[in-house]
Structures are given as structure tokens and as C-alpha cells.
Amino acid sequence: MTLTADDVKKIAYLARLGIDQQDVESYTKDLSGMLELMTQMSETNTDGVLPMAHPMDQSQRLRVDEVTEQDNRNNFQAIAPQVEEGLYLVPKVIE
Amino acid sequence: MHNKSIKELASGLRSGEFSSVELTQAFLARIKQHQSLNCFISVTEDLALQAAKLADHRIATGNADLLTGIPIAQKDIFCTQGIKTTCGSKMLDNFIAPYNATVVEKLNDVGAVMLGKLNMDEFAMGSSNETSYYGVVRNPWQTDSVPGGSSGGSAAAIAARLSVCATGTDTGGSIRQPAALCGITGLKPTYGRVSRYGMIAYASSLDQGGPMARSAEDTAILMQAMAGFDPKDSSSVDMPVPDYQAGLGVDLKGLTIGLPKEFFGDGLSGNVAAVIEKAIQEYQKMGAVVKEVSMPNLKLAIPAYYVIAPAECSANLSRFDGVRFGYRCENPQDLTDLYTRSRGEAFGKEVKRRILMGTYALSAGYYDAYYIKAQKIRRLISEDFKKTLAEVDVIMGPVTPSTAFGIGEKMGNPIEMYLSDIYTIAINLAGLPAMSIPAGFAEGKPVGLQVIGNYFTEDRLLNIAHQYQQVTDWHQRSPKGFE
Known part of the structure; x- marks a missing residue:
């Protein structure tokens, strides 16, 4: 399976990831190489094999619904690019 | 001082031979002297000296752990409150972590002295430390070679005696591969054994933090401080932590070692294979029994x-x-x-x-x-390990197919770079513990022996490494210029 430059641009958009025009060709080549490597998997029959999502096969631990964290808003916002009155600022989304 | 083990240093601190402040100053001076290796992203000199002073006080008042006052360094993937935490990326070049990772908290609590934050591949994605925004780390054994990755700064700093020990993380080989290429000891624990809280995530079902040091004994001491259940990590496993140091005295008579034929096929360089075979013979001399096994899905x-x-x-x-x-x-x-x-x-x-x-x-x-x-393939690989580890006690093989490669050599070919993790990656998919142990040299560069065990058998792996280090001295060798 090989990808085209347009495929790569589409994937980059899905990931909201800017890539330089001049690098599109090398990403296309690298990703196609990776997909080539993955064709090895299709040669192995996995019918009836349960997908393994996690090494421990454990279920999520539950805890009592109690507040355990203190309010860290000021600390967290101190490292944000742009904040105002406790809010994170981004370019206008709705006119 | 920089060649002493943790136990020797702890006893020197207690007898008054030297203070933690003096010890810390000595390591800080070495870090400065060998800056060209580029092991550190941040050196936290003032904080280290403050921590050393506190440690000296703790030791004087008899309130000390083995690691109290011992200089260590943290891979820059672990969040350190109030200290820049970059994960090797421009993305976090301005990131001052607002809290501590559990591993950092635990090591601070025992009074270990953090010298700084170690260089690494960007977001732990790499096998050579060349993807770091902060530049490549040089391998002290041959400075035009890579130290491995992603914990390249950790491995190189320990090999060059710029820190007594260090933390690392391993998603596909990132503790074991640099440990092998730099000639030090590294342990990738069972998934869930060491808390991932505050450890910047790359691939959450594979990531695991672990200790790196020169000897298995030092690795065991560091592991003791790092391991344990953490309610803040949803995949942390609630199981008692054994006394790793106490487990170091067991003899290896009757130990069965599985050698997967897939680990010794095409792709393994001849000089590495020769070193690994010799190391396995050493285990046979200690009474271990070797058995050929096969894991077809590897x-x-x-x-x-x-x-x-x-x-x-x-x-x-x-x-x-x-x-x-x-x-x-x-x-x-x-x-x-x-x-x-x-x-x-x-x-x-x-x-x-x-x-x-x-x-x-x-x-x-x-x-x-x-x-x-x-x-589904992950399940098949995991089943291969399960079957094999029901037949043998541990699996052994190489950590890497070759010794440290040259800086720049594989950067143009990502697939070739990925293949340098061919013997380490399967272990992360299964979630098993594994170690890299210095086993000798090929053309002047270190070779690592990999030992893989069943879930939560870190104590056994550490003992197996320790026994080997009682009859060999590879782990004590210093690179030239760093003695």
C-alpha cells in the first residue's frame, strides 16, 4: 500500500498538524515504507484472536466520588500562552 | 568518588569521609567538564546544593535512606515542579511543570539529590537521541557514535560518571537499548510496576519508567525507591514491592535459560553474537541450563x-x-x-x-x-512469551543487533532506525520486565545482554544480573577520558 502526497496532506489536516510543503514528499515516502512493513501482519491469520489493548487485561479501578485534588487553576494558568480572568484565550471562533 | 557504588557512597557519607555537598559539587564539576557530551538539558545546580545540604542534615540525624545525599538525574520526561520539563521538544521549551511526577516525588522523599534533567529523543520517539530539540548526545565510548535512545542522556551520563544513577523510560527499548550501547545496567520493569503519573505520555499501554545505573546492585536500590502502587496512575498495579537488595544473593544453579532462535538469526552482527554467546556460557558455568526455544510471532x-x-x-x-x-x-x-x-x-x-x-x-x-x-498480533506475541516462560525461567538474547552506530548514520532512513529495536519492542507489547546487562565489547564499543522474565519478577532479573556481575567486571569499565 502506498500513499500519495494528497493522502499525506489529508492526514496532516485530520491531525491539525502543519507540515512544510517541501517535506510532503519525504513523509509520503516514509509513511509508505512503514505501511509496506505492516503488510507482513496481513500474512498471519488472526481469525478468532482477541485484540489485546493492554498488557495487564485489567479493568479500570474505581474510587469513591470525593474531591481529592486542590484547586490548581492559578498554577496551571501561570504557564498558559494567553489567559484572562481565569479563561484560556484563543482566536475568535464565533463572530 | 565518581566510581563508587551507592552503598560505598552511602557509607562514606555516614562515616564523614565526604559530605553530600562535596559529592554533589564533584559531580556538578564533572558535568561542566564534559558538557560536550550534551547529556543534560538543564543542570539544577542551586537546587542540587540545597538538597545536598538537607541530605547532610538527614544523615547527621540518623534519618537517612541509602539514596539520601546520592546524586542522581532525571530523564526530562518526568515533570519536576518549578523546573523546566521539555521532553526533548521545542513544544515544551517554555514549560515549567506545575507538579512533580510520582517518581520524582519518591526520589525527593528519600533525599536523593537531583543534579538536573537529562537529554532524550523528542517525546521519547527515537533510538539514537538524535531527534532531541536540544541536539544529539555523544556516546562516551566513542564520541562520534550515538548513545542510543530515547534515554540517551541517562545512559551516557552514567557511563561518563556524570551521575551515579538515573531514571529512564522504556516504550519500545528506550532504557535497554541506550544502556546496552553505553555499557551500563538498565531495567525495564513490568508494565504497571512504576507509576506513570507525571511521566509525559508517548504510548500509554507501553510506557514504563525504570532505573538505570552502572551495576545491578545500584539498579536494585534505585528500583526500590521508584516502584510501587500509585492511585494517581490508573494502570498502576497494587502489589507489594519485594526487597530487591535482599534478593541479590541467590545462586543460579538449575536456572533454565531460553534462547529464542529468532534472536540469533539474520540481522544480528557476528561480533555481538559472539559476546552474547560468551555471556551465556558464563551463566552455564554458574549452573544454569540452556534450552533453545522458538517464538514464531516475534x-x-x-x-x-x-x-x-x-x-x-x-x-x-x-x-x-x-x-x-x-x-x-x-x-x-x-x-x-x-x-x-x-x-x-x-x-x-x-x-x-x-x-x-x-x-x-x-x-x-x-x-x-x-x-x-x-x-491481535500483540496478543499472539504475548502468547508466545507466555508459552515460553512456562518452559523456562528467563529468556536471554542480545539487546541490539549491532553496537552503537555513527551519529547521522541512520537519520535518513527511519525504517532502518526502527529495526535497531528489533529485540526489545516485543517485550513492551507483552508488558514484561527485562534488563540490559553489560556483557563485553565489540570493536571497543559496549554490548548488552538482554534478560527477560515473567511478570513482576524484577527481583529475579536483578539477581541474575548481579550474579553475573560478581564474576565479570564489564559493568565497572570506564570509557577512556572519563575514568
Whole structure:
């Protein structure tokens, strides 16, 4: 399976990831190489094999619904690019 | 002082032979002297000296642990409150962590003295430390070679005696491979044994933090302080932690060692194979029994990993969006532009490659063919290990197919770079513990022996490494110029 430059641009958009025009060709080549490597998997029959999502096969631990964290808003916002009155600022989304 | 073990240093601190402040100053001076290795992203000199002073007080008042006053260093993937935590990326070049990782908290609590934050591949994605925004780390054994990755700064700093020991993380070999290439000892614990809280995530079902040091004994002491249940990590395993040091005296008579034929086939360089065979003979002399085994699905570990790890990475790294922390581009036109350019300008090429791969593997229409298929293969690999570890006590083999390669040698060919983790990746897919032990040299460069055990048998692995280090001195060798 090989990808085209347009495929790569589409994937980059899905990931909201800017890539330089001049690098599109090398990403296309690298990703196609990776997909080539993955064709090895299709040669192995996995019918009836349960997908393994996690090494421990454990279920999520539950805890009592109690507040355990203190309010860290000021600390967290101190490292944000742009904040105002406790809010994170981004370019206008709705006119 | 820089060649002493943790136990020797602890006894020197207690007898008054030297203070932790003096010890810390000695290591800080070595870090400065060998800056050209580029092991550290940040050196926290003032904080280290403050911590050393406190440690001296603790030792004087008899309130000390073995690690109290011992200089250590943290891989820059672990959040350190009030200290820059970059994960090797431009994305976090301005990130002052607002809290401590549990591992950092635990090591601070025992009074270990943190010298600084160690260089690493960007977001732990790499096998050579060349993807770091802060530049490549040089291998002290041969400075035009890579130290391995992603915990390259950790391994090189220990080999060069710039820190007594260090933390690392291992998602596909990132503790074991640099440990092997730099001639030190490293342990990748069972998944869930060491808390991941505050350890910046790459591939959450594979990531595991662990100790790195010169000897197995030092590794055991550091592991003792790092391991244990943490309610803040949802995948942390609630099981008692054994006394790792107490487990170091067991003789190896009757130990059965499985040698998977897949570990010794094409692709393994002859001089590495020779060193590994000699190390295994050493175990036979100690009374171990060797058995050839086969794990036919091992060959699928690389393709399965390069679906699963990028898939998890593309999800994990979506948090770096230029909104709440980290890098933000100048003058964003709109929200999409803010996301796209912030991420585009701040992530390096390897990180982008993996985000793209993961996004593709998880996208509609390809999810079953790649992601679910890879998870099924993961199960088959895990079953191979289960079957083999029911027949033998441990599995041994090489850590890497060759010794440290040259800086720049594999950067142009990502697939070739990925293949340098061919013997380590399967262990992460299964979630098993494994170690890298210095086993000798090939053409002047270190070779690592890999020992893989069953779940939660870190104590056994540490003992197996320790017994070998009682009859060999590879782990004590110093690179030239760093004695």
C-alpha cells in the first residue's frame, strides 16, 4: 500500500498538524515504507484472536466520588500562552 | 568518588569521609567538564546544593535512606515542579511543570539529590537521541557514535560518571537499548510496576519508567525507591514491592535459560553474537541450563508496534494544541491555524511522522486493517512469551543487533532506525520486565545482554544480573577520558 502526497496532506489536516510543503514528499515516502512493513501482519491469520489493548487485561479501578485534588487553576494558568480572568484565550471562533 | 557504588557512597557519607555537598559539587564539576557530551538539558545546580545540604542534615540525624545525599538525574520526561520539563521538544521549551511526577516525588522523599534533567529523543520517539530539540548526545565510548535512545542522556551520563544513577523510560527499548550501547545496567520493569503519573505520555499501554545505573546492585536500590502502587496512575498495579537488595544473593544453579532462535538469526552482527554467546556460557558455568526455544510471532513485533505506538501517540499528543501550555505560534489567524501552526512549528520530524502514521491507522476505513490487526498480533506475541516462560525461567538474547552506530548514520532512513529495536519492542507489547546487562565489547564499543522474565519478577532479573556481575567486571569499565 502506498500513499500519495494528497493522502499525506489529508492526514496532516485530520491531525491539525502543519507540515512544510517541501517535506510532503519525504513523509509520503516514509509513511509508505512503514505501511509496506505492516503488510507482513496481513500474512498471519488472526481469525478468532482477541485484540489485546493492554498488557495487564485489567479493568479500570474505581474510587469513591470525593474531591481529592486542590484547586490548581492559578498554577496551571501561570504557564498558559494567553489567559484572562481565569479563561484560556484563543482566536475568535464565533463572530 | 565518581566510581563508587551507592552503598560505598552511602557509607562514606555516614562515616564523614565526604559530605553530600562535596559529592554533589564533584559531580556538578564533572558535568561542566564534559558538557560536550550534551547529556543534560538543564543542570539544577542551586537546587542540587540545597538538597545536598538537607541530605547532610538527614544523615547527621540518623534519618537517612541509602539514596539520601546520592546524586542522581532525571530523564526530562518526568515533570519536576518549578523546573523546566521539555521532553526533548521545542513544544515544551517554555514549560515549567506545575507538579512533580510520582517518581520524582519518591526520589525527593528519600533525599536523593537531583543534579538536573537529562537529554532524550523528542517525546521519547527515537533510538539514537538524535531527534532531541536540544541536539544529539555523544556516546562516551566513542564520541562520534550515538548513545542510543530515547534515554540517551541517562545512559551516557552514567557511563561518563556524570551521575551515579538515573531514571529512564522504556516504550519500545528506550532504557535497554541506550544502556546496552553505553555499557551500563538498565531495567525495564513490568508494565504497571512504576507509576506513570507525571511521566509525559508517548504510548500509554507501553510506557514504563525504570532505573538505570552502572551495576545491578545500584539498579536494585534505585528500583526500590521508584516502584510501587500509585492511585494517581490508573494502570498502576497494587502489589507489594519485594526487597530487591535482599534478593541479590541467590545462586543460579538449575536456572533454565531460553534462547529464542529468532534472536540469533539474520540481522544480528557476528561480533555481538559472539559476546552474547560468551555471556551465556558464563551463566552455564554458574549452573544454569540452556534450552533453545522458538517464538514464531516475534518477527511481527516491529510492524505491530509501529501501528500501536503511533496510534496511541497521535491521541496523547493531541493535548499539545497551543492553548493551555507549551508553544503557541505567532499571530494565529483562527483556531485551526492556531492548532496547525503551533504543532507544525514545534514538533520535530520524527514526532510528526508518528502522529501522521497513528492518525492514519486510526482513521475511518483503516482502523480494522491496521489498529485492530496490530492488537491481535500483540496478543499472539504475548502468547508466545507466555508459552515460553512456562518452559523456562528467563529468556536471554542480545539487546541490539549491532553496537552503537555513527551519529547521522541512520537519520535518513527511519525504517532502518526502527529495526535497531528489533529485540526489545516485543517485550513492551507483552508488558514484561527485562534488563540490559553489560556483557563485553565489540570493536571497543559496549554490548548488552538482554534478560527477560515473567511478570513482576524484577527481583529475579536483578539477581541474575548481579550474579553475573560478581564474576565479570564489564559493568565497572570506564570509557577512556572519563575514568
